Amino acid sequence: xxxxxxxxxxxxxxxxxxxxxxxxxxxxxxxxxxxxxxxxxxxxxxxxxxxxxxxxxxxxxxxxxxxxxxxxxxxxxxxxxxxxxxxxxxxxxxxxxxxxxxxxxxxxxxxxxxxxxxxxxxxxxxxxxxxxxxxxxxxxxxxxxxxxxxxxxxxxxxxxxxxxxxxxxxxxxxxxxxxxxxxxxxxxxxxxxxxxxxxxxxxxxxxxxxxxxxxxxxxxxxxxxxxxxxxxxxxxxxxxxxxxxxxxxxxxxxxxxxxxxxxxxxxxxxxxxxxxxxxxxxxxxxxxxxxxxxxxxxxxxxxxxxxxxxxxxxxxxxxxxxxxxxxxxxxxxxxxxxxxxxxxxxxxxxxxxxxxxxxxxxxxxxxxxxxxxxxxxxxxxxxxxxxxxxxxxxxxxxxxxxx
Numbered sequence: 582x583x584x585x586x587x588x589x590x591x592x593x594x595x596x597x598x599x600x601x602x603x604x605x606x607x608x609x610x611x612x613x614x615x616x617x618x619x620x621x622x623x624x625x626x627x628x629x630x631x632x633x634x635x636x637x638x639x640x641x642x643x644x645x646x647x648x649x650x651x652x653x654x655x656x657x658x659x660x661x662x663x664x665x666x667x668x669x670x671x672x673x674x675x676x677x678x679x680x681x682x683x684x685x686x687x688x689x690x691x692x693x694x695x696x697x698x699x700x701x702x703x704x705x706x707x708x709x710x711x712x713x714x715x716x717x718x719x720x721x722x723x724x725x726x727x728x729x730x731x732x733x734x735x736x737x738x739x740x741x742x743x744x745x746x747x748x749x750x751x752x753x754x755x756x757x758x759x760x761x762x763x764x765x766x767x768x769x770x771x772x773x774x775x776x777x778x779x780x781x782x783x784x785x786x787x788x789x790x791x792x793x794x795x796x797x798x799x800x801x802x803x804x805x806x807x808x809x810x811x812x813x814x815x816x817x818x819x820x821x822x823x824x825x826x827x828x829x830x831x832x833x834x835x836x837x838x839x840x841x842x843x844x845x846x847x848x849x850x851x852x853x854x855x856x857x858x859x860x861x862x863x864x865x866x867x868x869x870x871x872x873x874x875x876x877x878x879x880x881x882x883x884x885x886x887x888x889x890x891x892x893x894x895x896x897x898x899x900x901x902x903x904x905x906x907x908x909x910x911x912x913x914x915x916x917x918x919x920x921x922x923x924x925x926x927x928x929x930x931x932x933x934x935x936x937x938x939x940x941x942x943x944x945x946x947x948x949x950x951x952x953x954x955x956x957x958x959x960x961x962x963x964x965x966x967x968x969x970x971x972x973x974x975x976x977x978x979x980x981x982x983x984x
Contacts, residue, residue, distance in 0.1 A: 582909055582925040586980035590618075590957065596969075597622045599976040601944040601957035602630055602664030603677075607706035609670040612638035612949055615710060617648060617664055621959070621972060625691035626684055627662050632710045638950055648710055649679070657685045661700070667735040667743065668706070675706040676784075676791070678745060680730050681719060693774040694767045697727035699747070699782070703791055720782075722795040726750040726772045728782065732812040732828075732873030739817060743784035743791065744850055746813040746825065751776040758803065763833075777809040779827055781850045799827065799844050799853040807833035810842060810856065812873035816885055816912075823850050824917055826859055826887065830871035832900030839898030841869045841889070843917060862918040867891050870898040872941045876912070881952040881983055885912040887919065888927070888956070890941055905930045907940035907958065909981060927956060927979055930963075938963045939974075947983075954981040 591599040602617035619630035631645035652659045661679040668675050681698045684691070698721045704714030721727045728747045736744045750766070751758070751773045758773060759765050766772045778798040784791045801810055806829035813825040823846045831839040842856035858866045874889025888909045896903050906929035911920045930938040939961040947954050956979040962971045 582923070583982050584925075584927055584979055585953070585982050586978070587928065588978050589975050590978045591976040593973045593975050594620070596972060598959055598961065598972045598974040600627065600942065600959045601976060602627075603666040603944055604946045604955070604957060605666045605668045605675070606670075606946070606949060607634075607668055607675060609673060611636075614639055614946075615666075615675075615706060616642065617666075617710075618645070618976070619649070619664075623688045623690045623972075625662060626660055626687055626689075628660065628687060630661070630664075638948065639955065646711070648712065651687060654683060657683045657695075658687055660684050660687070662691075663730045663733070665730055665733045665735055665745065667737060669737065673705060674703055675709045676701065676703045676735070676743065677709050678730050678733070678735070693750070696725060696769075697721070697729045697749075699728055699730055701791070701793065716790065718791075718793065720793055724749055724795075725769055726752075726766070728795065732814075732875075734814060734875050734877070736815050736817065738823075738849075739821075740849065741786070742849075744815055744823075745782040745784065746779065746815050747782045747795070748777045748779045748811050748813075750774065751778050751809055775808055776803075777811045779810045779813045779825070780853075781815070783850060796850050797852045799825065800855045801842070802855070805837070805856075806830055806840075806842065808871065811871070814874050814876045814887070814889075815850070816876040816878070818914055818917075822847050825853070826874055826876065826889075827856065828871055828873055829856075829869075830900055831898055832871065835897075835899045838866070839868050839870060839892070839900075840866065841874065845917075860916075860918045861921040862913045863921055865921070867893065867919065867921075868898050870903055871901045872904055875943075875945065877945075877947065877954075879952065879983060880947055880949070885914055886910065886954075886983075887912050888943065888945060888954075891919075891924070893924070902937055904937070904939040904941040907943065907956075909954065925981075927981060928958065928960075928977075935962050935965045937966065948980075952983050954983060955979070956981065 630649040708714040808830040840858040911923040
């Protein structure tokens with residue numbers, strides 16, 4: 582694997598950064614792509630999304646058209662954070678997921694005291710893009726804090742189901758975690774602000790409509806990951822099992838290791854094994870900062886690949902940092918492990934850039950024609966952090982040749 586291209590797709594504004602919501606094919610056979618791009622206007626608050634179509638496999642793009650944005654509501658503003666999309670060529674159906682969340686103001690930054698819902702839209706691709714699709718569902722599965730879509734890559738599995746990794750703020754009824762200094766929400770005193778659980782949103786089709794339910798949460802030892810578990814990536818194995826690679830954190834105790842965590846399901850994602858550190862194929866453990874990652878099975882060789890951040894260059898994780906370099910690697914599947922000899926850098930902080938330049942907020946797709954992996958990445962902090970200029974970051978496109 583090797584990086585063959587790196588280009589700026591869209592430059593930053595004075596106080597906002599462009600970001601890619603998703604890129605996906607939207608035609609069963611022709612190389613027609615749909616790309617959604619929006620703007621980060623303050624920490625984890627997104628606005629002003631627009632969609633463009635390419636009819637020549639990404640060489641050129643049509644005029645952007647507005648697709649999604651914020652709406653003033655009582656108590657603040659309704660925003661849509663995060664995007665995930667999955668195209669089903671057999672039925673020419675595009676399914677799109679996003680969070681519905683009220684924030685006090687666009688420039689206030691993410692407030693953990695407001696609950697989430699997930700908005701699911703399904704239909705013909707152009708209707709989904711333009712907001713005219715009739716199949717729209719808004720779900721919370723009875724969780725007062727709501728489920729959250731965060732760095733999620735949906736999977737259409739071998740049983741015809743759609744599996745969407747999600748997370749939700751942990752409930753601490755007994756107050757055990759709060760007694761250790763982890764704050765609760767102001768409006769939901771038994772729900773923690775920044776300790777998370779993860780599981781799957783499972784979609785099954787009945788009479789042409791997708792019905793959604795929430796599976797069980799993944800068990801873990803809180804003393805090993807101080808913010809719980811976040812942002813899982815899922816894959817299906819040849820023997821019918823599923824596994825997830827999950828973001829952890831050592832933010833509250835940086836003297837402890839920071840890992841990506843691994844869990845397995847033998848019942849289709851309904852229940853999960855207790856997490857263990859994700860190993861390399863030589864049996865070693867590679868530390869990692871608190872970052873999301875992605876898994877995909879290549880159309881070229883049917884092998885499984887992973888994209889994410891690892892701490893391989895001498896700097897240990899401390900919570901969310903470092904978020905550079907960004908790597909791609911092949912996965913060994915029996916037993917599940919990163920093939921260390923395949924680990925390849927997609928991008929890293931360049932000489933003269935801030936050491937905490939982030940290579941963590943990415944979307945991707947695999948080129949139907951060439952098999953290349955095309956990655957979209959916003960390099961937050963590339964111009965530094967003093968005075969809030971972390972947000973003066975550009976959106977880049979990378980092309981990774983897989984053969």
